[in-house]
Amino acid sequence: MKKLGIIAGAGALPICLIQACEQMKRPYYVVGLKNCLNKADLPQDAPVDWIRLGAIGKGFKLLKKNQAEEVVMIGAVKRPSFTEIWPDWRCFKMLLKHGRKALGDDALLKIIIKEIEHDGFKVVGIDEILPHLLIKKGVYGRVIPSAQDSSDIKRGIQVAKKLGEADVGQAVIVQQGLVLAVEGIEGTDALIRRSKALKRKGGHGVLVKMAKPQQDRRADLPTIGPQTVQAVADAGFVGIAVQADSVLFSEAEKAIKLANKLGIFIIGVSGK
Numbered sequence: 001m002k003k004l005g006i007i008a009g010a011g012a013l014p015i016c017l018i019q020a021c022e023q024m025k026r027p028y029y030v031v032g033l034k035n036c037l038n039k040a041d042l043p044q045d046a047p048v049d050w051i052r053l054g055a056i057g058k059g060f061k062l063l064k065k066n067q068a069e070e071v072v073m074i075g076a077v078k079r080p081s082f083t084e085i086w087p088d089w090r091c092f093k094m095l096l097k098h099g100r101k102a103l104g105d106d107a108l109l110k111i112i113i114k115e116i117e118h119d120g121f122k123v124v125g126i127d128e129i130l131p132h133l134l135i136k137k138g139v140y141g142r143v144i145p146s147a148q149d150s151s152d153i154k155r156g157i158q159v160a161k162k163l164g165e166a167d168v169g170q171a172v173i174v175q176q177g178l179v180l181a182v183e184g185i186e187g188t189d190a191l192i193r194r195s196k197a198l199k200r201k202g203g204h205g206v207l208v209k210m211a212k213p214q215q216d217r218r219a220d221l222p223t224i225g226p227q228t229v230q231a232v233a234d235a236g237f238v239g240i241a242v243q244a245d246s247v248l249f250s251e252a253e254k255a256i257k258l259a260n261k262l263g264i265f266i267i268g269v270s271g272k
Contacts, residue, residue, distance in 0.1 A: 003027040004129075005068025005121065007059065009036040009075025012225060012250045013126065013133070017074055018046060020130055029066040031059050036077055053077070056112070060119050071121045072129065073112075073219045076187075109219045125218040126248070133252075135224075135268040137244035141256045143265035145239055148204050151177065153241040153269060156208025161271070164212030170222045173198075173237065175205035188224075189231050196235040205237035210271055211246035224266075225250030226258050233262040244268035 004021060008014035008030050014037060021028040022043065030048040032039070042048060047066065051059045063071065113123045127134050139145075145153065152174040159172045159179055169183030173195040180198040183191045192207060199205060209222050224242055232240055240259075247268070249255065259266050 001026040002069040002122075003029065003067055005063045005066070005071040006030045007033070007071065007073045009033050009073075009077040010038070011076045011223070013223065013248065014075040015041050016133070016250070017072065017126060017130065018043065029063070029068050031062055033075070033077060037075060056115070060116070063121060064119070068121065070124050071116055072124055072126055073109075074126050076223075110216055113216060113218060123218045125221065127217060127221065133248045133250075134245050135242055135247045135249045137268045137270065140249075140252070140266040140268070141259045141264075143239070143259065143263055145206075145241075145265050145267060146204070148176065149206055149239055149265070152204060152206045153208055153267070155179070156206060156241065157210060157269065157271065160208050160210040161213060164210060165214070167212065167214070170212060171207060171209040173205065173207055175200055175237070176202060180205070188222075189227060192228075192231040192235050192237070195237075199236055203238065205235075205239075207232055207237060207240045208242075209240070209247060210243040215246070217246075221246065221248050223248040223250055224255070225252075226255040229255050229259045229262065229264055229266070233264050238263070239265035239267065241267050241269050243271040246271060 001024070004026060006014060006017060006028055018028065018030065030046055032048050032050045034050050034052045049062050116123050155177055156172050156174040159182065160170065163169050163172060163182050171183040171188045171191055173180040173191065178200065181191055181195045188209065209224060211222055222242065224240060224247060228240060256266065
């Protein structure tokens with residue numbers, strides 16, 4: 001098996017991938033993003049070096065030095081300001097070359113993938129290595145969406161697709177047919193918290209999360225997990241609907257157990 005280079009951000013998914021590599025006895029090497037990946041979560045003997053956001057040149061040199069052949073980008077990354085990125089020379093040249101084209105999340109990721117492949121690596125998606133992480137169509141757990149919830153999900157799919165086409169966000173909150181809020185730069189968890197103050201009387205309320213129509217599946221696939229379930233429950237909403245075969249389910253067993261306990265439904269739906 002080809003040696004896998006893992007550019008790792010925050011959350012459970014990078015650790016899940018590392019554990020899978022060890023179980024498969026696949027050689028791997030980790031480039032950990034500072035202030036994102038938690039060092040304490042890594043296996044004690046995991047081969048890892050650390051870079052700050054913006055140190056693209058250093059990251060590429062480390063991948064080459066450690067003879068990685070395929071590369072996966074996985075894990076959450078807090079969106080920094082330009083001054084926080086502090087680009088190294090390679091990153092600066094990339095930003096200078098692409099200019100405004102690098103402003104959107106999707107556009108920036110495509111540019112980074114192109115740069116990685118230009119250096120001789122093959123970029124692969126985590127779903128190519130661990131396909132079981134993708135949510136399938138249907139209900140997870142014991143809680144079933146009501147007729148009103150199903151109507152809200154349909155509305156949410158329409159809005160989320162338009163949102164994604166504009167490369168703005170991947171998620172939307174809909175309650176009783178009303179779009180309470182859409183995801184911007186703050187991310188899904190912050191969207192849910194913000195929506196709590198906008199919630200209407202009468203119950204219901206659904207988080208709908210979809211992949212962007214132009215999504216490059218090798219990076220930034222939408223993800224939900226136990227934290228998402230808890231946030232939805234804390235905000236007083238009733239369920240989560242995500243695009244089947246296009247959204248990753250982090251710590252699925254834990255999330256389903258929590259959803260059953262809190263009375264939250266989780267459903268994989270068609271993106272059409």
